[in-house]
Amino acid sequence: MIVYGRNVLEEVLKSHHPVKMVYLRKDEKDRPSQLIEKLKKLNCPFTFVPDKKLAELCGEAKNQGVVVDLEFRYADESEIKGDLVVLLDHINDPHNLGAIARTALAAGAGAIVIPKDRSVGVTPSAVKVSAGTLLRIPVVKVTNLPRTIDDLKERGYWVYGADMEGTSIYEEDFRPPVALVLGNEGEGLSRLVKQKCDQLIAVPMYADIDSLNVSVSAGIILFEMARKMRKVGR
């Protein structure tokens, strides 16, 4: 997978995804560079190429002189950890996956779970929207989301599904560990997933309006969970 940008490289170097090659702008060679020191120290392969080649590699001229070819590795189901886990029930838009990953990490989530089929996977554009954070949070691909929900319940997680018909998030205590399932952009949660959830919750609307963008909903719900779980403020 090709990704680009200096911040994204920083995230790559903190992650467990193997780097095949870091491509740097030629003039990086001729000046003192902390970046190169760091790459040497980490035994990370790098090479210098002209601007034109960088733009060719990533399809974007504004790449900050850094393009990375990495081997993205999905995490194993055994790596689902932490007291807050996010499951995505067939999200289609890479922008939503990217924004949700960034928000989930910021709220202290330990993993993101996506189904293998009919779901967006980790793509370069999702990584870009996530500001590289998709490389830092474990992303687990499962064949059967309802079965993963069962597993989480057995492990003691209370599994919430986001659904317009649910009870208000402000009425919930959110005792950890919890999992949050977010549905597809148009369709919401699938029938079986909805049945499997311990409880359905909703963001209350203060105007005559049906729903929010799924990444905005995710932000409001995850931070309300975090506020109560971490006992922050009032």
Next chain:
Amino acid sequence: MIVYGRNVLEEVLKSHHPVKMVYLRKDEKDRPSQLIEKLKKLNCPFTFVPDKKLAELCGEAKNQGVVVDLEFRYADESEIKGDLVVLLDHINDPHNLGAIARTALAAGAGAIVIPKDRSVGVTPSAVKVSAGTLLRIPVVKVTNLPRTIDDLKERGYWVYGADMEGTSIYEEDFRPPVALVLGNEGEGLSRLVKQKCDQLIAVPMYADIDSLNVSVSAGIILFEMARKMRKVGR
């Protein structure tokens, strides 16, 4: 401005934006249609055209057989009202404008204020992302955002600016009326706007991460304001 989709038309009809023409798929003529009854009742001009023409008009084949040509009208500065107002300090991405408008309306905001220059305006794609809600909330275009902040302060609004260095939103009481200023995607709040704000506030992060997508931040902050202002839940 050309917009499309059945839900968007519903929003148009609830709004004050004059409709130049509603284009409907030809077969709508040959069956009982509540939509046509409604358009007749509202004295709204409509006509029937082939699918191909609809796709041509809006540049999208998935238009649900409804394309609307309307005259979008920005609201006047005197129409800034309600106990919650959102100001956007040079937002560039129409997706962010659309998602923020939808969230602002859902949180009970009375108006959105954008600057005339170096800011995205209301475009068809912003309307689409907002699910038509950009047509329902007054959008005010001002020449000088810092002056509008001064005006709001004179009218009794407490003006908050979203900034990483601000105090936690969970420490604030948010006594209405309040205004929230959100900064540009990359740069944040501009220097002068930051100075003009009564107070800077931030969403606390639970991991080593700099910031959230601006529309996600907007959602978390606006719904925390609404929760406290409307005294909802605990």
